[in-house]
Amino acid sequence: MGEVKKHDxxxxxELKSGPWPSFVDDIYSYAEKHKKQAGFDIMGxxxxxxxxxxTHWKHGGIVGVFGYGGGVIGxxxxxxxxxxxxxxFHTVRVNQPAAKWYHSSxxxxxxxxxxxxxxxIMNLHGSTGDIILLGTVTxxxxxxxxDLTHQLNMDLGGSGSNLRTPECCMGMSRCEWSCIDTQDMIxxxxxxxxxxxxRPAFPYKFKIKISGxxxxxxxxxARSDFxxxxxxxDDIRIDQEAVxxxxxxxxxxxxxxxxxxxxxxxxxxxxxxxxxxxxxxxWDEGQKKLYINNAECNRCMHCxxxxxxxxxxxxxxxxxxxxxxxxxxxxxxxxxTVIIPFIKTEPPYDNIKNLIYKVWDYWMENGKNRERLGExxxxxxxxxxxxxxxxxxxxxxxxREPRSNPYIFWKEEExxxxxxxxxxxxxxxxxx
Amino acid sequence: MENRITDxxxxxxxxxxxxxxxxxxxxxxxxxxxxxxxxxxxAESGEVVYAVRCGTPRLETTDYxxxxxxxxxxxxxxxxxxxxxxxxxxxxxxxxxxxxxxxxLKSRKHPGGSYKYPVxxxxxxxxxxxxxxxxxxxxxxxxxxxxxxxxxMDEIFDYFGSHKLPAQVRMALACCLNMxxxxxxxDIAVVGIHRKPPLVEDERLEKVCEIPLxxxxxxxxxxxxxxxxxxxxxxxxxRVNVDRCMFCGNCYTMCPAMPISDGQGDGxxxxxxxxxxxxxxxxxFSKVVIPYIPxxxxxxxxxxxxxxxILETYSKHANKYERVGDWIERIGWERFFELTExxxxxHLIDDYRLAYDTYRTSVHFxxxxxxxTVTEIEY
Ligand code: HEM
Ligand code: HEM
Ligand code: HEM
Ligand code: SF4
Ligand code: SF4
Ligand code: SF4
Ligand code: SF4
Numbered sequence: 001m002g003e004v005k006k007h008d009x010x011x012x013x014e015l016k017s018g019p020w021p022s023f024v025d026d027i028y029s030y031a032e033k034h035k036k037q038a039g040f041d042i043m044g045x046x047x048x049x050x051x052x053x054x055t056h057w058k059h060g061g062i063v064g065v066f067g068y069g070g071g072v073i074g075x076x077x078x079x080x081x082x083x084x085x086x087x088x089f090h091t092v093r094v095n096q097p098a099a100k101w102y103h104s105s106x107x108x109x110x111x112x113x114x115x116x117x118x119x120x121i122m123n124l125h126g127s128t129g130d131i132i133l134l135g136t137v138t139x140x141x142x143x144x145x146x147d148l149t150h151q152l153n154m155d156l157g158g159s160g161s162n163l164r165t166p167e168c169c170m171g172m173s174r175c176e177w178s179c180i181d182t183q184d185m186i187x188x189x190x191x192x193x194x195x196x197x198x199r200p201a202f203p204y205k206f207k208i209k210i211s212g213x214x215x216x217x218x219x220x221x222a223r224s225d226f227x228x229x230x231x232x233x234d235d236i237r238i239d240q241e242a243v244x245x246x247x248x249x250x251x252x253x254x255x256x257x258x259x260x261x262x263x264x265x266x267x268x269x270x271x272x273x274x275x276x277x278x279x280x281x282x283w284d285e286g287q288k289k290l291y292i293n294n295a296e297c298n299r300c301m302h303c304x305x306x307x308x309x310x311x312x313x314x315x316x317x318x319x320x321x322x323x324x325x326x327x328x329x330x331x332x333x334x335x336x337t338v339i340i341p342f343i344k345t346e347p348p349y350d351n352i353k354n355l356i357y358k359v360w361d362y363w364m365e366n367g368k369n370r371e372r373l374g375e376x377x378x379x380x381x382x383x384x385x386x387x388x389x390x391x392x393x394x395x396x397x398x399x400r401e402p403r404s405n406p407y408i409f410w411k412e413e414e415x416x417x418x419x420x421x422x423x424x425x426x427x428x429x430x431x432x
Numbered sequence: 433m434e435n436r437i438t439d440x441x442x443x444x445x446x447x448x449x450x451x452x453x454x455x456x457x458x459x460x461x462x463x464x465x466x467x468x469x470x471x472x473x474x475a476e477s478g479e480v481v482y483a484v485r486c487g488t489p490r491l492e493t494t495d496y497x498x499x500x501x502x503x504x505x506x507x508x509x510x511x512x513x514x515x516x517x518x519x520x521x522x523x524x525x526x527x528x529x530x531x532x533x534x535x536x537l538k539s540r541k542h543p544g545g546s547y548k549y550p551v552x553x554x555x556x557x558x559x560x561x562x563x564x565x566x567x568x569x570x571x572x573x574x575x576x577x578x579x580x581x582x583x584x585m586d587e588i589f590d591y592f593g594s595h596k597l598p599a600q601v602r603m604a605l606a607c608c609l610n611m612x613x614x615x616x617x618x619d620i621a622v623v624g625i626h627r628k629p630p631l632v633e634d635e636r637l638e639k640v641c642e643i644p645l646x647x648x649x650x651x652x653x654x655x656x657x658x659x660x661x662x663x664x665x666x667x668x669x670x671r672v673n674v675d676r677c678m679f680c681g682n683c684y685t686m687c688p689a690m691p692i693s694d695g696q697g698d699g700x701x702x703x704x705x706x707x708x709x710x711x712x713x714x715x716x717f718s719k720v721v722i723p724y725i726p727x728x729x730x731x732x733x734x735x736x737x738x739x740x741x742i743l744e745t746y747s748k749h750a751n752k753y754e755r756v757g758d759w760i761e762r763i764g765w766e767r768f769f770e771l772t773e774x775x776x777x778x779h780l781i782d783d784y785r786l787a788y789d790t791y792r793t794s795v796h797f798x799x800x801x802x803x804x805t806v807t808e809i810e811y
Contacts, residue, residue, distance in 0.1 A: 014730040015579055016544030018586030023489040023578050025542035030493035039493075042568065049567035049576065050729040053695035057571040059688030067438055075569060091569065095441065101448040104501035104510035111494035111501075120494045124514050127562060127612050134491075134569055149437045169516070173445075173453050174473055174483065176460035183445050194439035214710035218516050221715050222617040222708045254753070256465040257555030260595040263752045275753060277712050302712045302753070308462045327611035329682060330651045332784065335617070335715055369648070 004037045007044030011051065030120055038119040038135060041083035048079065063090055063138050065145040069200040071156030072141060088137040089119070092144060093130040093157035095190065095197075098183035099170045100125060106152065113147050128207070129167035130157035155194075161370075162200040166190050168210040169217040171230075177304065178212030179230030179317035180345045185210055188348055189356075196360070203367035203376075207325075208356070213313065214301045220322075220336070225373040226356060227322040227336040228345075234314035235294040236303070242310035243268075243290045247283075254306050272303050318344045321352070323359070324374030334374040337382060339390070341397045355390070362389045381409075450511040450523050452481050468593050469551035470530070482530045483521050486537060486549035487560050487585070487592060490518040491568060491578045499540070499548065507533045517560040517602075519553050552593035556600055558743070559592065561585060563605040564612040566624075572681055573607035574624030574698035575727055581605055583731040584622075587740055598750040598759070601743065602707070609680050616717050617706040619756040620742055622735065625724065626679040628697035629672050630690035634660040638668040641687035649686040652676045678784070700725040700735050704742060705757030713758050721769070723779035738774070745772045770800040 015024045024043065031039025045056050061074030073091040080087040094110075110131070114120055119135030126132040136144065148154045157165035166189050169175070171182030189208060190197070196206075209224035211217055213231070220227035245251045246266055252259070253266050268290075273281050280296035281303060283289075290310075292303075304311045321343055322336035343351060359373065367376045377385045382399075386392050396402075412419045446454070456475035463473045471483045488496075500520055504512040507529055513521045524530050540548040553559035561584065564570065566577030584603070591597060604618040608626070615621030637643075647655045647670065654676035660669045670690075672683075684692045702725070706718030721742075725734045742756075749771060750759035760768045769776050782790045 011730040015582050016542070016546070018582070019545075019547055019550065019589045020582055020585035020592075021487060021489045021548055021550065022542050022544055022546040022582065023491045025544045025546060026489065026493050026496050029543065030495045033495065046567055046576075046579075050579070053698060053727045053729065054693045055567050055571060055573050057569065059571050059684070059691075066436075075571070089569070097443050097448055098445040100514040100516075101445055101453075102512055102514075103448050104504045104512065106443065106448070107497055107501050107512070111498050114494050122492060122494065122497070123490050124488065124492060124497065124520075125490075125518065127564060129516075146436070149440055150435075153440065153443050155438075155440050155442060167516070170513070172458035172460075173449055174460060174481075176462055176473075178458070181458065187442070187445060191441040194441055198439060216708050216710060216715070219617065219708040221710075252464070254555070255463055255471075256595075257600070258595050258752060259465070259555070260468070261556075261597075271752065275712055300710050300712055305711060306753070308464075327606075327609075327616060329610055329680060330649075333616040333717055335717075369645070 004031070004035050004040060006031075006040050007047065009043050009047040012043050012047050027121060034115065034120065036120055037085035038089075039121070041085040042089070042119065042121065042135070045077060045079055045083050045086060048082075057089075061090075063141065065141050065156065068156060068198045070158045070160040070162050070198060073159055074138075086119070086135065089135040090138065090141070092118075092133040092136065092141070093126065093128075093159055093165065094133060094148065095155050095157040095165050096125055096129050096131050096167075098168055098186045098190075099173055100129070101173065109152050110154075113144065113152070117144050117147070128157070128164050130165045156198065158197045158205075160200040161202045161204050162198065162206070163193050163196040163202070164205050164207045165197070166193075166208040166210070167218055169212050171210075171212040175212060176308070177215065177301070177313060179232050179313055180210070180212055180228075180319050181347075182210045182212045182230070184347060185228070185345065185349055185352075189353070192353060193356075202360070202364060204370045204372050206360070206363075206373065210319075214299055215305070220325075222325050222335055223327075224325055224336065225323060226359070227325060228319045228352070229322065230317065230345075231299055231320050231342065232314035232317045233342060234316040236292055236297065236314060237312040238290060238292070239310045240289055243307060244288055246307050246310060247288070251307075251309055255308050272306050275302055276300075277302070318342050321355070324372070324377050326372040326374045330370070331375050331378065334378075336374075337377070338397055339386065340392070341395065358390060448511065450481075450509065452479055452525055453511075453523070455479065456481075465554045465595075468557060468595050469554055470534070471554055480525065482524050482527075484524070484530070484533060484537070484551060485515070485519045485521050485553045486551050487553055488514075488518055488520050488549070489578060489582065490560075490563065496548070503533070503536065503549075507536075515553075515560075517553070517562050519560050520549070550589070550593060555595045556597040557591055557593070557595055558588055558597070558601045558603060561603045561605055562618075564607050566607040570607060572610065572684060572693070574626050574693065575607050575622075575700055576729060577605055577607045579730060580622060580700075580732050580735065583736050584739055587736045588743060591743065597743075597747050599753050599755050601746070601756060603739075610685070615703060615706075617708045617715060618718055619704065619707060620739060621703045621706070621718055622739070623701045623703060624698065625701050626681055626692045626694065626698050627724065628692070628694045629674045629677040629679065630681075630683055630692040632670060632672060633689040633691075634667055634669045635662040637670065637687065637689040640689050643668060643670060646670055646683055646687045646690070649682045650677075651680065651682060652678060655683060695727070699727050700732070702735070702738055702742070705760050707755050707757050709755075711755075712753070713755075713761075716757055718757075719765075720780060721772075721774055723777060742772055742774075764798050764800075766798055766800045766802060770802065776802060 063074040123132035168182035168186040171178040207224040209220035321340040325336040607624040702722040703718035
């Protein structure tokens with residue numbers, strides 16, 4: 001093999017300085033150590049983009065492994081003469097373990113695989129959650145897949161018009177607020193829906209994300225078509241002793257999140273009682289006791305976040321299911337909408353799986369090409385989606401407020417006598 | 433290939449949980465951030481685990497990951513975790529190990545001097561910027577991703593490793609309107625935008641694109657079928673009604689013969705005030721406050737300047753626990769523009785569909801410096 005060739009990259013080199021970890025330094029160190037031309041060529045092409053302020057990747061390109069429709073994204077350079085080592089630079093999406101826990105023994109194997117069969121450059125992680133391996137050629141794809149499945153016990157994630165890799169917050173593995181077992185649910189769903197994940201059959205992408213509580217650390221409500229958020233129905237658990245310790249200043253509010261600024265002594269009235277959005281809390285100064293009118297609480301998590309030693313979610317736990325979030329393309333951004341205010345989550349979660357299948361059946365039949373679920377719901381109307389499609393009862397929890405226009409689409413069967421009328425009869429009463 | 437196996441799914445997470453996590457799974461009682469970047473968790477059993485959170489660049493090499501493995505082996509029996517915002521977390525159970533780990537992390541630097549594993553990103557801080565691919569890998573970006581993030585994080589680094597803000601500030605970057613980076617619900621976010629209509633390659637279009645799909649892809653109905661003469665030959669192609677185009681790039685996604693990127697036209701929009709958490713107020717979308725800043729590689733100084741200005745104005749004026757969007761709603765958007773000195777331009781008044789939602793339909797507003805007394809209107 002010939003000498004590796006380093007390109008002149010004055011603009012990229014500017015990104016080596018400064019305290020935040022430099023990906024440029026990392027890629028150069030790697031390329032030099034391993035004599036990897038791809039590392040130098042990618043920096044060379046980036047430099048050209050920095051100069052021209054335009055990308056130098058060609059449009060798309062379908063590649064993949066046998067029998068799968070997704071998981072690999074084709075990429076080709078439009079400067080193949082100048083940067084031959086990255087003439088093709090496909091992305092492989094690898095399905096991450098739930099909540100992204102690893103052991104170094106598994107990660108090292110992945111690194112070895114990627115040194116051997118790819119550029120050595122990756123993302124931990126892509127925005128959807130997958131491990132992203134950046135930069136390989138079509139001929140390597142089957143080998144990568146073989147090594148992944150046989151040696152690492154890992155599989156590809158989703159891309160294209162299919163189920164995207166499901167993702168969850170850290171849930172019960174470390175968070176005391178998790179009302180549901182997010183990791184178990186994600187693992188169960190990911191395995192149940194392998195076919196939908198790997199073989200595109202949908203109008204467009206479909207994302208499932210699960211957060212253990214309304215803090216929503218994986219942004220399920222904002223970025224998944226099917227959002228599951230853990231919640232509780234009974235009373236917030238209170239340790240009055242600990243509440244007094246916050247009031248007395250022995251415990252730091254919000255778990256110490258404001259430690260580098262003097263905000264003055266903790267004031268339970270100002271920082272908790274008055275900020276409660278439903279004004280359902282009361283601190284009795286005489287009794288030194290906190291009261292919560294739990295029936296009025298909308299479970300926003302604020303008081304629990306401020307006093308984690310004193311307050312905890314209740315014990316009658318389950319999840320709220322929301323649907324339809326998406327980014328602006330095409331019809332404008334949408335957040336997920338409440339569909340089921342409360343559902344119990346017991347393994348193997350058949351109730352939720354059945355709901356997902358029901359939604360898919362309808363959407364596959366009725367969704368237009370490249371129409372996200374949220375857009376389909378908009379098109380047919382949330383009321384029809386809830387009542388006609390899912391067969392659920394309409395509830396005030398489904399809306400922030402009822403409609404303000406009376407342009408109601410009545411159905412014929414709802415109107416006494418139906419819609420067929422006799423003009424002659426009408427004219428008998430109302431001569432023209 | 434022989435013995436090919438498929439659809440095995442991801443490895444089971446349980447095998448990757450440190451023993452202390454396995455023992456206390458679902459039985460955690462409370463937590464405390466003992467210093468920026470270090471969270472101490474207590475279980476009902478009385479057991480304790482410290483999680484140390486470090487920023488990473490997301491775009492990284494196997495050597496960088498191997499070094500993480502080496503640290504994990506040395507202090508954490510090999511266990512390690514990533515967060516949704518591309519931070520890496522190490523877990524230890526005793527304080528002595530914790531101190532040694534923190535010292536060790538601080539000492540690891542790249543040749544150019546940047547920290548490899550800066551500790552922070554907890555509590556009232558700016559945590560790692562969720563971002564997309566940009567010029568390193570994607571075919572539709574208007575801007576780079578990793579480079580812009582590096583430039584921003586260098587400038588506001590101090591806010592990553594400290595708890596000085598009124599609440600956490602979640603930042604995100606997406607290099608085009610596809611928004612793989614979910615910027616529409618972030619406290620402060622950067623979006624790459626195009627500003628020139630797509631080019632139409634008449635001689636190639638009918639070969640590489642399905643014309644009905646291209647026409648349907650435009651949310652504005654700006655594309656219509658056409659025939660063009662190329663070298664004496666009639667070719668099926670399309671025409672773009674440029675007055676209707678809002679530069680979303682959706683047509684390029686469907687059709688490679690309609691490239692939209694342009695070095696002069698492309699740039700950055702800044703959106704602010706969104707959030708995902710249900711804490712106190714409902715989740716909300718971010719709003720555009722700066723419609724365009726030119727692309728300025730390698731360090732995007734104008735973008736960085738405005739982000740810092742917004743962050744610091746917020747930090748100075750907001751109440752404790754108040755997220756950026758809640759602060760702005762309390763003081764009013766007109767006051768936000770006054771305090772940050774961001775010029776208000778006609779592009780900030782929505783003219784997309786359903787725009788009416790954003791018009792002011794009450795006389796509840798404040799007299800900020802923007803308002804001039806109108807005594808006479810010229811016709
Ligand atoms: C779906 C459409 C509409 C609904 C449901 C609606 C509803 C109402 C209601 C409930 C009130 C009474 C408010 C009160 O008691 O304080 C009201 C008042 C009023 N509405 Fe509407 N309205 C609609 C459309 C319009 C339109 C299109 C106009 C004018 C172009 C209009 C002009 C007014 C005016 C002038 C009042 C009287 C305000 C007052 O004197 O206090 N409304 N409307
Ligand atoms: C749901 C539909 C509508 C409702 C409920 C509605 C209701 C009203 C009401 C309550 C008023 C005020 C009367 C008052 O001041 O005492 C009003 C005035 C008026 N509406 Fe409507 N309206 C509707 C639709 C429309 C439409 C579609 C138009 C025109 C395209 C229209 C044009 C007007 C005009 C020109 C006035 C007079 C305003 C004025 O006095 O200066 N309305 N309407
Ligand atoms: C309100 C709507 C949306 C929000 C707030 C949102 C937000 C986000 C966020 C925050 C992430 C990654 C965050 C993380 O890594 O933790 C993400 C990922 C992603 N989003 Fe969105 N998103 C929305 C809708 C959409 C839509 C409509 C699209 C596409 C048309 C989209 C495309 C993507 C993709 C492709 C990813 C993952 C990229 C990857 O795998 O690297 N998102 N989104
Ligand atoms: S979403 Fe709730 S349960 Fe999940 S990690 Fe965040 S705070 Fe914990
Ligand atoms: S969770 Fe929110 S709504 Fe419920 S009591 Fe606490 S602050 Fe109030
Ligand atoms: S945001 Fe746009 S340019 Fe950036 S990675 Fe996603 S599709 Fe590509
Ligand atoms: S860029 Fe968007 S608005 Fe413009 S023609 Fe293409 S699809 Fe239509």
